[in-house]
Amino acid sequence: MLLGQCLLSCLFYLLMLSPQSALAQKDRKKVVHVSEDDTGAVVVQTAPGKVVTHRGGTIILPCRFHYDVLAHDADEIRLKWTKMVEPMSFEDVFVAMGKERRAFGNYRGRTTLQEDGSTDASLIIRNVTLQDYGRYECEVTNELEDDAGMVKLDLEGVIFPYHPRLGRYTLNFHEAQKACLEQDGILASYDQLHEAWLDGLDWCNAGWLEDGSVQYPISKARDECGRKDTPVGVRNYGYRHKDRERYDAFCFTSNLNGKVFFLKTYRKLSFPEAVLACKRNGATVAKVGQLYAAWKIQLLDKCEAGWVGDGSVRYPIVNPRSRCGGREPGVRNLGFPDKKYKLFGVYCFKEAGGEKPPKKDKDAPGRWKAFHV
Secondary structure (H helix, E strand, O other), X not given: OOOOOOOEOOEOOOOOOOOOOHHHHHHOOOOOOOOOOOOOXXXXXXXXXXXXXXXXXXXXXXXXXXXXXXOOOHHHOEEEEEEEEEOOEEEEEEEEEOOEEEEOHHHOOOEEEOOXXXXXXXXXXXXXXXXXXXXXXXXXXXXXXXXXXXXEEEEOEEEEEEOOOOOOOOEOHHHHHHHHHHOOOEEOOHHHHHHHHHOOOOOOOOEEOOOOEEEEEEOOOOHHHOOOOOOOEEEEEEEOOOOOOOEEEEEEEEOOXXXXXXXXXXXXXXXXXXHHHHHHOOOEEOOHHHHHHHHHOOOOOOOOOEEOOOOOEEEEEOOOOHHHOOOOOEEEEOOOOOOOOOOXXXXXXXXXXXXXXXXXXXXXXXXXXOOOO
């Protein structure tokens, strides 16, 4: 009996498999990553681990399948991609059968099959969004059998803890979701928070995650954060009531399709003046997530406090120094000053390919000048 060949992940190599009897084949369990011999069964292989990209990128979710071409017409094979939104709950992403193709929801216009051969069900996703992060299932079905494999799509990015002007522990789960979206992020996953903890994130306030749990990362044990003798790690409050209970949020964002810059002016600005100043320079006031992404990915380092979009005042430090507030890198937060009477600089965000700043109008009020630092 001829042995099947299996293509696994993005690397090409052969797995040699022993023959199976008809009885053993009848009782076999579905196995992902392993190809059976030529008995007509549909067997799917997907990438082990995860595939990684960034917001705005293009990624291939690998999936190949094996079936007996003599027993089944290719037009009988249905390929279906879904995304796990909750445990045991999926949303449709892409379906193909024969020459028919259909994408769903916000995947329309961004997804297609790679089709590198008749047994390739790999999915191409273009212009990846923050919401694309997660686990995907590739299912291949013929008239008699089906098999499926999972692929995890991960994004390069940064976690940022967040609470609004109202203060700490004021957000229920739904408000936390909205707050992250407003600041150019999404609620982080446990995996993302754990990875940030491994990179040194230490935060003493508990926050919502995308699965409805409440957790917080501690790298330095201390009495004010759950006792000094408690082990470090990502501490877990468990799954909380999404409507009644209130915490902070842990948000996640990825790279920017544009640039954050500090707009230095002849004088400090109130928040309304800061909004106008960015607008006059073809930009908007940077959101909190955009400032974090600029700090983490674009290595923005500026030891000067400035307004950001939620009305808070912050500044990003890549290279810590004594006069810039602390020994650790990070985005410093000075809280939420009075928008009308407190004066600061401003961090602006300009989309890639955006309009050039207008020339300075000497007769215009404020007389500010932009320096992109």
